[in-house]
Amino acid sequence: MILTFLTILGSLGLFLFGMKIMSEALQKLSGEKLRGMMRVMTTNRFTGLLSGFLVTCLVQSSSATTVMIVSFVNAGLLTLFESIGMIMGANLGTTTTFWIISFLGFKFSLSSIALPIIGVGFPMMFMRNSRVRDTGEFLLGFGLLFFGLLMLKDSVPNIQDNPEFLKFVQGFTGKGIFSVMFFFAFGTILTIIVQSSSVAGAITLTMAYKGWIDFPSSAAIILGENVGTTITANIAALTGNITAKRAAFAHFIFNVIGVIWAILLFAPFTAFISAIVPGDAGQPEAMPLHLAAFHSGFNLINIALMIGLVPLLVRLVEKTIRSRAPGVASHVEYKRASLPQTAELNLAEAEREVQSLATHTRTLVSGFLDVFGRPEAEISGRITELRQVEELSDEIALDVTQYLVRCSSAGLSDSSMGRVSVLLRVIAELEDMCDCGNRLVQLASRRTRKGHELPPETLGQLRDMGGHLFTFIDFLSTCLTRPGQPGDMETAQEMERQINACRKRLRKESMTRMLASGETIKAEVLYIDVLNNMQRISKHAMNILQALRQEG
Numbered sequence: 001m002i003l004t005f006l007t008i009l010g011s012l013g014l015f016l017f018g019m020k021i022m023s024e025a026l027q028k029l030s031g032e033k034l035r036g037m038m039r040v041m042t043t044n045r046f047t048g049l050l051s052g053f054l055v056t057c058l059v060q061s062s063s064a065t066t067v068m069i070v071s072f073v074n075a076g077l078l079t080l081f082e083s084i085g086m087i088m089g090a091n092l093g094t095t096t097t098f099w100i101i102s103f104l105g106f107k108f109s110l111s112s113i114a115l116p117i118i119g120v121g122f123p124m125m126f127m128r129n130s131r132v133r134d135t136g137e138f139l140l141g142f143g144l145l146f147f148g149l150l151m152l153k154d155s156v157p158n159i160q161d162n163p164e165f166l167k168f169v170q171g172f173t174g175k176g177i178f179s180v181m182f183f184f185a186f187g188t189i190l191t192i193i194v195q196s197s198s199v200a201g202a203i204t205l206t207m208a209y210k211g212w213i214d215f216p217s218s219a220a221i222i223l224g225e226n227v228g229t230t231i232t233a234n235i236a237a238l239t240g241n242i243t244a245k246r247a248a249f250a251h252f253i254f255n256v257i258g259v260i261w262a263i264l265l266f267a268p269f270t271a272f273i274s275a276i277v278p279g280d281a282g283q284p285e286a287m288p289l290h291l292a293a294f295h296s297g298f299n300l301i302n303i304a305l306m307i308g309l310v311p312l313l314v315r316l317v318e319k320t321i322r323s324r325a326p327g328v329a330s331h332v333e334y335k336r337a338s339l340p341q342t343a344e345l346n347l348a349e350a351e352r353e354v355q356s357l358a359t360h361t362r363t364l365v366s367g368f369l370d371v372f373g374r375p376e377a378e379i380s381g382r383i384t385e386l387r388q389v390e391e392l393s394d395e396i397a398l399d400v401t402q403y404l405v406r407c408s409s410a411g412l413s414d415s416s417m418g419r420v421s422v423l424l425r426v427i428a429e430l431e432d433m434c435d436c437g438n439r440l441v442q443l444a445s446r447r448t449r450k451g452h453e454l455p456p457e458t459l460g461q462l463r464d465m466g467g468h469l470f471t472f473i474d475f476l477s478t479c480l481t482r483p484g485q486p487g488d489m490e491t492a493q494e495m496e497r498q499i500n501a502c503r504k505r506l507r508k509e510s511m512t513r514m515l516a517s518g519e520t521i522k523a524e525v526l527y528i529d530v531l532n533n534m535q536r537i538s539k540h541a542m543n544i545l546q547a548l549r550q551e552g
Helices: 003-030 032-040 046-057 064-075 080-093 095-107 110-124 129-157 165-172 177-194 198-209 215-228 229-238 242-263 264-278 284-320 343-371 377-406 414-450 457-480 490-516 516-551
Strands: none
Touching: 003 129, 003 198, 046 064, 046 264, 046 284, 064 080, 064 229, 064 242, 064 457, 080 095, 080 242, 080 284, 080 343, 080 457, 095 284, 129 198, 177 215, 177 242, 198 215, 198 229, 198 284, 215 229, 215 242, 215 264, 215 284, 229 242, 242 264, 242 284, 264 377, 343 377, 343 414, 343 457, 377 414, 414 516, 457 490, 457 516, 490 516
C-alpha cells in the first residue's frame, strides 16, 4: 500500500516536472511575443480575455498566470478592471491541459510515444542554435509529462481489483445534491493540497479512466478544482495592497458564481455534455473527453454570462474589500515567495517597472519647476513629497535590478538574456536621471533658504527648457514601451541638441550677469548648476536610447 502511494506520488512529480520544463521551453520559444501580449493586450476586457487565455496555454498553469496577474495589479501595472478579463482568459486557458491529456494521454499508447519524444528532444538540447535547444527542451518536457501520466495510469490500481474501495465510493454516489457537494469539496481540497489544477485534473482523469468514479462525480470534482485553484492567488495577495486583494477576490467570486449555477443546473448540464460528446459517458474509456468538454463548457458559459458584468463585479469586490486609505501601488519584490516560475512573464513585469522610473524623473522635474522661486512656507510639504518620490525610485531601481538577476537565473531565451543586459543598463541611467531630478529639487530648496535672488525672466527660461526636457522624457517613455523605429535616434539627437543649445545660451546670459554684478555670483552659480543638471538628464536619456538601439 505504501509502495503504491509512493509510486503514485512519484508519477505526479514526474508529470509536474515535465510540465514545468515544457512551460519554460514554450516561454523561451515565444519570448518577446509573449511579453508583447502582456504589454498591449490588456486594453479592455475582451483583449484581456484573449491575453489571459494565450498566456495560460503557454504557461500551462492558471495558478501561475493568476498569481502573476495579482502581482501586476499590486505593482500598479494593471487595473482591477483589466485584470478580471485576464483572469477569465486564464480559466479558459487551463482547460487546454484537459484536452491534451484526454486526447494524447488516454487515446494513444503513451509507451509508444513518450520515450521516443524524449529520445528526439534530448540530443537537441546540446545544439548550438538556441531555438533548436529550446525546441529540444520542449520535447523533453512533453515526453516527461506523458511518461509521468503513463506511470500514473499504471500505478493506480483497477477498481476490479479493489471491490472494497468501489463499495466505499458507491456510498457517496447516486445521492443527488449530497453527492455533488461531497465530490465538489473533494476537488477543492485536492487542488489546494497539490497547488496545481493541472495535477488535480490529471488525478481526476486517471481516477475516472480507471473506473473509480463515474462521470457526474468527476464533473463535480472539476467544479471543486475551479474553486480550489483560486486559493493560490488569494494567498499571494495577502502581502499585496488593497487592489491586489480585490483582484484575487474577484477571481474567487467569478468561479464561485460559476459553480453556483453549474450545481443548480448540474443534472441537465452533465446530460447536455453527454449528448454532444461522442461515446458513452458511463464508460471509463470515454470519460476523459467528456470531462474535458465539461470543463471547457463550464468556463465558456461562465465567461459568456459574466463578461458583460465586469463593471458590476468590480463594484462588488470594491464594496466587499473596502480601503480605509487610498491604495498605494507597490513594486516588484525579487524575494517574493509567491513569484511564479514564469521567467519570460516576470521579465515583462520588470520592463513595466522600468518604465515607471522615467515617470518618476518627469515628476521630479515638474516638482522642481513648481517649487523654484516660491516661499519656503509654501514648498516645504511639496519638497517632502518629492523626496519620497526619489527614495521610491531608488528602491525600485535596486529591487528591479535584483529581480532581473533572478529572472536571468530562472531560464530565459538568449534574446531575453540580451534584453536583461540592456534593461540593467537602462535602470542605471534612469536612476541617475532621478538623482539629477532630486538635485534640482534640492537646489530649488537651497535657493529659497539662502534667499538667492535671480532676475524674474529666469523662471520663464527654466520653464521653456523644462518643456524641451518633458518632450524628451515622454519620447523616451514611448521608446521603452515599443520596438525601436528607424527615425528614433535622429529625433532624440535633435531633442538633445535643442536642450544643449538652450543650456549654452542661458549659461552665457548668466555669465554676463555675473560679470556685470558681483553681488549675484552665488545665485548665478546655483542657476548654472540647475541648467547643468537639466542637461545631464537629457544626456542620460540619450544613453538609454543608444542602449535600446544596440539591442535592436
